[in-house]
Amino acid sequence: MSLDQNIKILIVDDSPNNLMSIEVALEGGGYGFSRALSGREALRVLLHDQDFSLILLDVKMPIMDGYETAELIYERDSLKDIPIIFITAHDYEEAAMFKGYRAGAVDFIRKPFNPEMLRTKVAVFAEIFRKNQLLKRQEERLKASNEKLVILNAELENRVNERTAELLDLNTELRALNLSKDRFLSVISHDLRNPLSSILVSSEFINKHAAKITEKQVLSLSGIIHKTAKEILQQLNDLVDWAMKQREKSKFNPCKLDLRKEIDQSLELLRSYANQKKVNLENRVQPEICIKADEYMLRSILQNVITNALKYTAVGGEPIIITATELAEEVEICITDYGIGMSDETLRTFLDFKGNKSEHGTLGEQGSGLGLLLVSEFVSQHSGTITVESQQGVGTGFKFTMPTFQEI
Template identity: 35%
Template sequence: MQDQDLIKILVVDDREDNLLSIESILERESYIIVKANSGRAALKILLKEYDFSLILMDVQMPDMNGFETAALIYQRDKLKDVPIIFITAHNEDEAIFRGYKVGAVDFIYKPVNPELLRIKVGLFVELYRKTKSLIVQEQKLLNANASLQREIEEKEASELKVRELNRQLIQNNIHLKTVNEELDRFAYIASHDLQEPLRKIRVFSDMIIQKKTGPAEEVDKYVMKITNATIRMQQLVSGLLRFSRHSIQGGDFEAVDLTEIVREAITELEIKIQQTNARITIDPLPAVFVIPLLMRQVFYNLISNALKFRKKEVSPEIHIYSQQEEHREATGSTYYRIFIKDNGIGFENQYSDDIFVVFKRLHSYHEIEGTGIGLSICKKIMEQHNGSITAISEIDNGATFIVGIPEKQQVRLGNHFTF
């Protein structure tokens, strides 16, 4: 018989002859018999050992009887499932009721019938073995269930990881497509816009060489055209550098009042505002999490454009205000739209997307200075802020640029400023 199949039985009786008698009756079953000659002795044993399959206990014992001992035994959680069979010489209903009340599972009456004792002990031993087997099977099922749950969780985690990788791959493909489009536009600029001033420089240089003996005024005119072509090329190259530089973040995100950001941008444009006699009105703007340096660049470019594309003989009027949208699930925060509205020359609304394309211009640089870089930089900055920038306009009826920005804390409105 293996160790795990060994059955331990505690026999409690104050008489040594009774202990020996029970031990001899059960000895052929290969049980491990542990004997105690009092209730206190039984409790002392049970303090150290609790892996008993059955307890056989005499009811009538000095100092502490069997019922009192059983009550104390069942106070311990580790012993509450050990069955107790009482051995007694009395079969009164009151004694039997008391025994069952304290937790007894059965009674054996004196004088003890050896065969009956073996049968009853055998039944409870078999019940113990089956119960133990069920407990083992239950634990195996629990372990198998836990293992299955871990596999399910690992599978779900793997699926989430695959979905996230697919999402990143799609984003990378979109980004790569955008980069390729920008490279295509750069190739066009390199082959067209950048070569235009180079052609002029070459043409007028050749003309100067051919007219070495010509009038000084004519030579000066050619030199001025070369200088202007050089300035134009310098502007284009500077624009390319600025656009490239804004692919890198310009600082850390922090909570700032957009009113202050706009005021700083206006301060930088103070001379141009005075020259054009412009009027700029700022309504209360929200506080949001942004990169201050980059966001200042956005408002600088938009206000500068409003001043640049003004109507002749009409003072520019620029109105900057905000609207709060409902909570957006995509961003996880409140969303704000900042409007920069002007009374300038406007543009056909069908070009509202094209104006954000790098080097895309709706007017010749001979009409209005510029490189077509500013709005594309604004778009790139807003993408870094998980925001957006759009525009609506009509010819001769001004333009409105809309900057969308998410925020992550309670809004604090600034004061109303009029410039």
Template identity: 35%
Template sequence: MALERQLSGSGLRVVKATSGEEALRQLDDQDFALILMDVRMPGLDGFETARLIRQHEPLRRVPLIFLSGASREEASVVNGYANGAVDYLRKPVEPEALRAKVRVFVDLYLEREALRRERAQERRLLEERRLAVEKDRERLLEELREAVRLRDEFLSVASHELKTPLTPLALRLRLLLQELEAEPDSPGTRRLLRHLETARQQVRRLTVLVDGLLDTTHITSGRIALCHEEDVNLAAIVRNVAASFETQAERAGCPMGLEVPGHVLGRWDPLRLEQVVSNLLSNALKFGAGSPVHLRVEEREGWGRLVVRDQGIGMDDGVRARLFRRFERGVSERHYGGLGLGLFISQQIVQAMGGRILVESTPGQGATFTVELPCSALPESPPPGRGPS
């Protein structure tokens, strides 16, 4: 009652407990800024009650001041501090001293609570910002997916639309060539034949570019089409493709050497396989201009193998690392042209048929591309002489 009177008028709420057990129950139910505890109480004494309080993590931070009416003995003081007391007062307590001590700990409690609320607010704001960032990221990803979808849809439509006039144009050029070849002796005819051949080459080039865009959209959407046939002859495909590139090789100053057996048979898509061979040979003639280009076909332990080697500009490790990505080029398009899709498409086709493409190159010493394909079902082991890709 004396303590309650001394603390009245200070704006504090005082909660009274008449025993250690009741004090523990009160502490479990609500938060306190300070505990004033008599050493002597019925049941649990103050020291034992303090020890139990300090065993609970949420309560051990509450400051505790012991009160005693007995003489202030050294042993009691040491025992009080050992049980977690921050101070030890002897009754009767001076009212001003009591109020001053209580106010200090109450102010510390209020500051600590204000800091806790501030930190909690900061955590909430941080969490809200994280959530906002996550939502923005999801929104941007969705917009990016939609942009990619629209891009692929545009490329697909544009490719189809561009192929529509190319097909009849190529047909007309072929008919015109046949008519001119019927009268080959005229000087004017020979001049027109040269112009016509140039026009046909440009149409073929444009067709290849359009087909590359169309294949890229199909690959991106997972719709690459393969038509597997039995007993497809890789050797015959390589010979036919090489024959179709003879004029281009002559213009590039690239003598072509072929090391091709009669038959290397497998279950492959012949048109797609022809596309891969054409892409690799076209690159070899483009980047190895003025130097020989060599093609070799072989079969080893159930694997068909095509090797295309040039002696051109070659490439370093950095270029090789990104060579098979979409729209990537080993050199400037200003000097060599192209969309950077040929090797990407070739790799996707070869992988879809269960194979792989490898490249070896040194700057200034040319490049060697190797295509390895299973001749039937995919063997359990990798191609002989090489580890897994």
């Protein structure tokens, strides 16, 4: 029950007049009422509606008295937290009160009741209920926030450690690196300028209207800033990866590689992403197929293409399948997905391999398009070829060739 709803009270008494009297006495207190003329009827009400803040229960009722009713109510775990105030025509005898408290009572009110006394006692329990509900919600929000922070901190720490290690390796290499300036400037001017403008506009609004900005506006604007900052970070990461892999091309070192094992290693690195999308990765390459390739470049090709296939496969979609066919002096590797596929126009753009910004994935994943450009260049460095077949709504097959390893 949300905090802005009425406090719901179940009144149980075998006399309709008593039910009416209690409701009249509590009228105007912001309460909602449900009635029951017997203990059994009260149990039936609670069977269908357990969202009560308080039960006012008459002690003396035919067939099943208030004590028996209370004991049956508290047998259910979902009802144990609802406080019960007994209403009795008897004096507060010690034995009777002990029996009532043992049954679960939190208080007694004697008939004929004093309306002001009834209102006061009910108000106390209503306020306790409100505060408990508020504390519960605050605890739930705090728990959820802490869980998110733990996950985010772990992810951030891992990401920082990974990037720190990569940047340390790149530190000496970046001095001599030619960064393909035209492409970089295009990405920066188009893909970073727009999101940075969104951050500036949102932060400027918060800065100017800090004194009177609403919580809803803060949530909306902070959401924009967070989402946009993540996009910028991803694009900056893509640029760093691009710089590193461009440099790696000068270290082309082809050697004998067991294709099936290399694919297995690449799939392990992508298993977390595949699990997130609930998509299986199936390596159907036959054992003992060997190629002559640069291990780093092959892994980059596989990870970029398979990541792209995962990106455009729906959550819980069909498996992504990797196969290989031995040709005369080459091995053709095929990565097939059954995702959203591409239209003819999108496929033409895709085959340009110019690093254009890619389409959003099925979970809103974004990319700069630089990964596909790397794939094209790495395959070309092995004197290989690329072919892509795709049909919208059916899926995509991405094929590339690598030279077969020839024993001398």
